[in-house]
Amino acid sequence: MTTSPLLLSPSPQVLTKATHGTWRLPASKSLWARALLLEAITQQGHIKREALPLDIPEDIRSLQEALVAYEQGATEINVGESGTAMRFMTAYLAATASRPLTLSGLGRQHQRPIAPLVTVLRELGAHISYLEEEGYPPLQFTPGKHFGGLAHLDASSSSQYLSALLLLCPKMKVGYTIDTRGEHIASYPYALMTLEQLRAYGYLWEEAPRGYFSYLGQREVTTPPPLYEADWSAASYAYALISLLPIGSTIKLLGLSLPSLQGDATHLVHIFKLLGIDTEPTEGGIMITQRGKLTPSHEPLAMHMNECPDLVPAVVVALVGKNIPFTLTGVAHLRIKESDRLQALSNELVKLGVRLSLGEDSLSWDNKTPLCSECMTTPLSPHGDHRIAMALSLLALRLPSLRMEHPEVVGKSFPNFWSEVAPYISQESY
Structure with missing residues (x-):
């Protein structure tokens, strides 16, 4: 993967009709x-x-x-x-x-x-x-x-x-x-x-x-357990991506299990069900499908994320991309990750016209400052953080010609990420 900045845009036809794909996720x-x-x-x-x-x-x-x-x-x-x-x-x-x-x-x-x-x-x-x-x-x-x-x-x-x-x-x-x-x-x-x-x-x-x-x-164990279930945290980017695709789109995620020892599994399935994404176990993994039926709500979507902090960047991008106002709580400890993820999301999304509100233990958006293609004057920075880079890149489905610096940071957890999103998001070094 090149270390040059990337120019990201939707691949042809992905936003006009249902698409179907398969992802190979990294091991957990x-x-x-x-x-x-x-x-x-x-x-x-x-x-x-x-x-x-x-x-x-x-x-x-x-x-x-x-x-x-x-x-x-x-x-x-x-x-x-x-x-x-x-x-x-x-x-x-x-x-x-x-x-x-x-x-x-x-x-x-x-x-x-x-x-x-x-x-x-x-x-x-x-x-x-x-x-x-x-x-x-x-x-x-x-x-x-x-x-x-x-x-x-x-x-x-x-x-x-x-x-x-x-x-x-x-x-x-x-x-x-x-x-x-x-x-x-x-x-x-x-x-x-x-x-x-x-x-x-x-x-x-x-x-x-x-x-x-x-x-x-x-106690004695005669057969060691299997080691390499796929990573549910990495799956969050597939969930965020499909939430931005046309109704009927599907992605098969290889190597995932339900139920899973990984705590993110339960939370990820539940959160994206609210956004119209169905999850079904299938041979060799799971299938996620864009059904398009959102859980009705007259208030901003409120979620407590203390038990699943790694999902926050993908969830924020999905909600912003779908124009759904939200309030996320239980997020204070995201400030001591590879980046200050709350500040990183705020700093980069404002480049796209989106103004988040940061509290001591909360992150929210009122939907009054939507994505704005005219606002993009500088490339996005991942702040050295793999999860920020992967999540923000998906907004290329809403804002063509998105520019992302240091795309190589995804290697920390998902070395093949750019290959998996290639059918949906074209990439060109500049």
């Missing part, structure tokens, strides 16, 4: 990342590192390379721009470090907070220090003598802190406990996904009461 990086960490902790070898596909999401490659670097004796480990790799490696190194080493990243990594996780790991016995700004990477690790016990965690800004701690259970004794009851858990379904994936590998947890997690030990 959420499931894959957890499986990689479990392999490293247990050395069960269920994942063949040398067999990784060429179109692997960069997040997964970053985590794998970090784990390999540690095993090969590196004392300086860099996880690139992968927030997942940063959090999972922080927990992994805290529990396993046998030598002094540093963990760092690129891009916004050193501006994304890690303090809630580091505080808990120190409580469990880890020796971790900040090398620059307090509360943020890069980090210094030195071997500790004891690791385990009761962890008190604030997971209100990221469920990955909780998942990282849950995944350490193969190194822990029965009775290892994580208490998150002080704050609401962000993206709670992702924590449930981690628990179910651990159960599939034989590691048993109990959550009672809600937010209080106790490790019960391991």
Whole structure:
């Protein structure tokens, strides 16, 4: 994929009659990342590192390379721009470090907070220090003598802190406990996904009461679970795209399962059903169909997104593209993603005439400032964020000759994205 800016326009006929296509989605990086960490902790070898596909999401490659670097004796480990790799490696190194080493990243990594996780790991016995700004990477690790016990965690800004701690259970004794009851858990379904994936590998947890997690030990598993279900978060761009296509259009999404361990599945199906999109399981995946029957409402569409933050960019683009006013709440923690996603959406959509309203924990649009082709005077910037780039590019179906800088950022989670949208959106470097 070229790194030159792209000129994006609807492909011929996609807006005049129903179209039918098939998408090959990347493997779920959420499931894959957890499986990689479990392999490293247990050395069960269920994942063949040398067999990784060429179109692997960069997040997964970053985590794998970090784990390999540690095993090969590196004392300086860099996880690139992968927030997942940063959090999972922080927990992994805290529990396993046998030598002094540093963990760092690129891009916004050193501006994304890690303090809630580091505080808990120190409580469990880890020796971790900040090398620059307090509360943020890069980090210094030195071997500790004891690791385990009761962890008190604030997971209100990221469920990955909780998942990282849950995944350490193969190194822990029965009775290892994580208490998150002080704050609401962000993206709670992702924590449930981690628990179910651990159960599939034989590691048993109990959550009672809600937010209080106790490790019960391991049972024998004779057959390791399948690892590579397709990514439901990546599917959100297919859903957003089909919502902007003519009635009757269909897209088959290969590799998806319903029900799914991935929490985004339930939310994505529900949200887009409100927008007239049907979801039906089929052989080898699911089929989504543009029915065109919107759920009637006399008020702006209101949705709480705390449990599915990765869907926000695609949902915003679909709603703007369909001229549906909205209010999204539970979105505060989107400010500490690869970009400040709330500000990024606001900054870029205003270039297209759309003025969003940002609150402390909300994002809304009153439909009084619709998309405007005459307003496009500068290219759109993805702000270094794969989800911003993929979502905004779909507005080419409404505003021909949309220009997108740095299209290569999609490689972080969906390397083949531009190939999958090519039948619908033509692309020309300029």
